[in-house]
Amino acid sequence: MARAGVTVERLTRAAADLADEIGFENVTVSALARGFGVTDAGLYSHVKNVRDLRTRVAILALTELADRAAAALTGRSGKDALVAFANAYRDYAREHPGRYAAARFELDPENASAEAATRHSTMTRALLRGYHLPEPAQTDAVRLLHGFFHGYVSLETAGGFSHSKAIDESWARNLDALDVLLRNWPSQM
């Protein structure tokens, strides 16, 4: 019988697409196998188990997200960079809700230190270069930004895909506020 031509890469991408359609937590090995016209057992020669599959999707999503953020940062600085960076996150989450959920997947310690995961903090540091924050303020700001982006975006996606003008404006004003904060970061309390 002919082979289906399954590879880990195609599998991971298909799982990511499936996640965008039906939700990351609903991605199963069985459903994925059906999509390839293959029995579920057959996939276990490409993937160790479900967690392995989920981890691969997570790393794919982190990589794509980092690529977008990097593209958003090139040629920009200061508030321009902040807004572009933030919108890259937000747009990605809107376009690819399943992938974004995957990016929030809790990786094991070994995978958490993978390249895709660390790129995000180094890029956030690049973004902050325009604000000239000394350490440890820079590290704090990285955490604050990550916290805000992730928190805000998941609040928004959880609240349905309203995409209202009011939300857009609220988002823009919050970025203004963050810009002000970064320019006036408290040096000593």
Next chain:
Amino acid sequence: MARAGVTVERLTRAAADLADEIGFENVTVSALARGFGVTDAGLYSHVKNVRDLRTRVAILALTELADRAAAALTGRSGKDALVAFANAYRDYAREHPGRYAAARFELDPENASAEAATRHSTMTRALLRGYHLPEPAQTDAVRLLHGFFHGYVSLETAGGFSHSKAIDESWARNLDALDVLLRNWPSQM
């Protein structure tokens, strides 16, 4: 045969405890039934399905969290209130990781407007009263704070339970920064 004395309340609390032990996503009807010495099918006369059970745990967690936040706010204002409020969130997440994960569970629209869920934004507004923000800045700030708290706390819990002094200080400095931001919220850009 004697009855096990299962009620929805006991079930929900047991599920929440179980979530703290083994993780919210690992709470199953079967495991819960085993804890009560009952077959899994028996639980379906108390609970509609797994989603129903998860929703109940989520509402329990939201209620507990709101209670703590309310207690933290009483008698405080300004930065004092901000710090106490933020620490209530953070401490709850540390003490009850499973319950906290449940609180992040995406509720259906009908349950999302439940009392427990709305208490959080009304309390955040109470917290902001000390900063005298006009609308729509107040709504923006509510979102920013929620985004930051949730994002930061889940970043922290995802990164293992290190509980280092460095993290504590970073947290404290970020709260300083937020306080500064709230006192200097940009009125017009």
Next chain:
DNA sequence: TATCCTTTCCTAGGAACTCTAGGCAAATGG
């Protein structure tokens, strides 16, 4: 007290999913 009704729990079983074991055939490489 006797009878009815509701609630709680049972057994039985179907459907979906995860994952292993063992086998065969296609692809690859010496």
Next chain:
DNA sequence: CCATTTGCCTAGAGTTCCTAGGAAAGGATA
């Protein structure tokens, strides 16, 4: 061209979710 590896298969065990139908406990009512 043959040996090895790889991809995919069937078979099946174990878990979980959930429904259907029934039995018994506990309370309400006559």
